[in-house]
Amino acid sequence: MSSANWLTFERLKWASFAHSTIYLCLLVCWIGGIDGPKTVFGWAHGIGWIIMCVLTVIALHARVISMRIGVAVAVIGAIGPFVGSYEFVREERRRSARRADGTARYSQASDGS
Numbered sequence: 517m518s519s520a521n522w523l524t525f526e527r528l529k530w531a532s533f534a535h536s537t538i539y540l541c542l543l544v545c546w547i548g549g550i551d552g553p554k555t556v557f558g559w560a561h562g563i564g565w566i567i568m569c570v571l572t573v574i575a576l577h578a579r580v581i582s583m584r585i586g587v588a589v590a591v592i593g594a595i596g597p598f599v600g601s602y603e604f605v606r607e608e609r610r611r612s613a614r615r616a617d618g619t620a621r622y623s624q625a626s627d628g629s
Contacts, residue, residue: 529604535564536601565594
């Protein structure tokens, strides 16, 4: 099974959101001094970051994501996974704007204007 079949932009985006949520829980436990869950969320964040790095390399190779998202997730994601999630949202908005712009141009051209 090729990476193009199972590794999509949407799935990676949601994995990034899940990783950011785990990190948020870790921060809340750290600030609140809650030791038991802090350990669990710490391990989940560390293992999650490693998994996100592997998925990012595969997604870059398959051209599913841009280098900008790859750097945000793999490099900055170790200490701030929110940046990676933000980049996914930003790229999604950029893609939507390009599609809308292309559709608008196409419809104007087909109207003879």
